[in-house]
Amino acid sequence: NRRTGGEFGCKCGALPWELFTAMAASKEGGEGGSVGGAVAGGGMNVAVRWGRTSFSLSFAKPEEQTLYDLKSGIERETNVKRKRQKLVGVKGSKPNMSDEDERAVTLAACLKGLKPGKSIMMIGSVEEVLHQHRQEEDAKLRMADAVVDDFDIGDGDGLAIKCHLKIENIEKVRRRAEQAKIKVIEGNAPREGKKLLVLDIDYTLFDHRSTAERPEELRRPFLLEFLALAYRDYDIVIWSATSMKWIELKMKELGVMEGDAQGRFKILAFVDYTAMISVTTEKYGTVDCKPLGVLWHKWESFYNIKNTIMFDDLRRNFLMNPRNGLKIKPFKQASQNMHSDRELVKLGKYLRAIRHVKDLTKLDHARWESLMRKLKDKQDLSKRSSGEEAGGDGSGSGSGSQPPPPQ
The missing domain is CATH 3.10.20.90 (Phosphatidylinositol 3-kinase Catalytic Subunit; Chain A, domain 1)
Known part of the structure; x- marks a missing residue:
């Protein structure tokens, strides 16, 4: 599984991310x-x-x-x-x-x-413990070499496959909702009237395969600013296909929990692989996915199919909720893309633009960039129209106002 193989390095040689973020319980x-x-x-x-x-x-x-x-x-x-x-x-x-x-x-x-x-x-982290964990992770990576990496389904297949309509899958979600590990962050709780934003970690919030000297060098650009902006209108849940211990440590090393502690934003909860289910498809065989119904079951008074959106770099994770998922461009090769990746800036604006939409499933999130371009064109037209009205015939007479340039 790709989710256990992230690397984190230093000048003395590449070290797996998980080695750097060793467990606090064992003195790291x-x-x-x-x-x-x-x-x-x-x-x-x-x-x-x-x-x-x-x-x-x-x-x-x-x-x-x-x-x-x-x-x-x-x-x-x-x-x-x-x-x-x-x-x-x-x-x-x-x-x-x-x-x-x-x-x-x-x-x-x-x-x-x-x-x-x-x-x-x-x-x-202590060097000796790092070495031990490195050996363990190297063994996992060798075992995972034969596994298909980053497998995903085709664009539009989520609705076509119709996993979300099958009774056996709906029953799986019900059972999983009673067993899943959901760690609510102490002191944080759902807020009345807020929508729910569910975020993946690997390749969504950071590059888990590249090497670097510090965790911050693998963090997706503008992550903390994005979380602060999103928190205005959305409660935030982190859901990763890894174990709870790695979620906690990754979020700490990336500075997310520090931002939470400072009050810039709040993370409602962490959700790990135990909340996922496997569904069987004719085209792709058995596929693991993240059913949002697990979260809706826990917080049924706050969140539902109409007010939830999930960002993930893999479409397959939306199979049980194809109208609630937005496939984010994966953040890879951090050293090369650190200064050009603006995905979170654009998605932050998208979240603001749709914050008052009563039913998010009515939107085609696969076309979110097109929607934002149309919205921008509409805003530009409105600004130009306002300027022309203020300036009369646009010649500068009257109030002397000029139409604002296109933004």
Whole structure:
């Protein structure tokens, strides 16, 4: 299965994404921590929590000691190399800093403004654990080599196959709704009057096969801005054909959960592969898909077939809800496309344009780009008409207004 084979690399060699995002339960990745108070002689204690491990670091001369010293101290305590440490909320800590750059930032400057009890975050993975997970993932990849990768159905086949009308498939959805793993994010809940946006992860939100030094380099451009814009009118659910642990870790590494914590947007829930069903088709054989009925069953008072839309790079995932799916252009070869991919910018505008549509199934989401062009032409015409009315015969007499140029 392609969904278990993503890679994440570094200069010392490509590392699978899943290796980089190892589990917090086994001492990888973590969040939380606090900055301790001053100590005698002008020193400083820094309390750090990493996953389930807590420890304290003492610095005698914070005005002279540096970010390099802080990271070195964390490395001694955790065995997480400095290059693999991500410190969130620490001023001056940036990705890909050289030793010289880290030594140029004093500890006092790093922690300036942080009060006792103020949380800092350290995310990182131990080399030995990474190596172990890398071996496991390499074995999975070798086993998956013979599997057809990125299989999909043809454009328009979703409606033609009619999987969504078969009684046995509807019954599968009912049973799956009672068994599926849906993790509602603590503190978040459905909002009255909002539509539902369901998002895939791999190739939709990030390039899970390319290699890079940092997760952010694989994140689809404008992802966080897109989520913030969509959240105005839509509750957001992340649904991936992977396990729940990888969904959580991917979202953390991509900065999505940080955005959620900051209040830029809220993620309602994560849904994993256990919510999917298999359907049998004459043309394609047995196919796995994501039935939205599982979500409608859980939140029947809020969401239904009329107010839900799902973005995925594979049409097959829409088989049980062919009128609710929008096939997004897959985000691949991140290093080459990072500066040209604007899919999420355009789709954010599309979501805004259809936010008041009472029944989203009446729209042909496969033609969303055409719809947006027509809408833009209509807006341009309206602007020109308004300008001509304000300027009389358009010669500049009257109010002196000129028609606005086409946008």
